[in-house]
Amino acid sequence: METESDKISSRIISVNPEPLGVFTLPIEKHLIYKKCIKTIAKNAPHDLRxxxxxxxxxxxxxNQSNQNIFSSYPELADLKSDINTIILNYIDQIGFISKEIIINDAWVNISKENAILNWHYHANSFISGNYFVNFNSQVDSMLGFKNDRITGLRLSPSMRIPDNRNKQTLYNTPMWKVNLKEGQIVLWRSHLSHGYDEPNKGKNRITLSFNSMPKICTDNDNRYSFQLQD
Known part of the structure; x- marks a missing residue:
């Protein structure tokens, strides 16, 4: 009779995980920012749309290379300051060092019913983020992130071990949707492909997207560097 000591023991270890940071604004702040951004979305002039x-x-x-929502709308200065704080917090939590960052891009997205967001990543930054300004998780499409350990290696046709579709794991799932709520800000490293291909069911999904870089970019030994202007 086989005993516990006779059995082969095993465990699965996750290596090189991808960190997503989820930050929730105080409700009072969020409602102020939401009102301001909804006014901007409604009244922005043609040259900024x-x-x-x-x-x-x-x-x-x-959403043009020479535009930034925080430059065009100084009334969002407090939100910009909060996002700066959040980004530095995220960088510290995942084990890196940056004393100062700049938000080199920031724009507002107004998505109506049937909207989708094509899968893409950001090549001009280190940390990207999305603030859920007007968002109902019951009807608005959730943001998804591609598992590049799978999608980055699969060119068709190719040989691979078939997926067990009855057993979803971190390792066989090509895309994960993140269950976020209005008033939350999600951060990720900019190389991560994100989007949503399930058509939006809501009437007015509003988010604020941004890209950021350390103000001083260096190699790991501080031998080479350059500084960015805000």
């Missing part, structure tokens, strides 16, 4: 052919149901404010 963008609509792209591949996003029929989404409009953006300050």
């Amino acid at each position: 963008q609509k792209y052919n591949n996003e029929k149901y989404t409009e953006h404010v300050c």
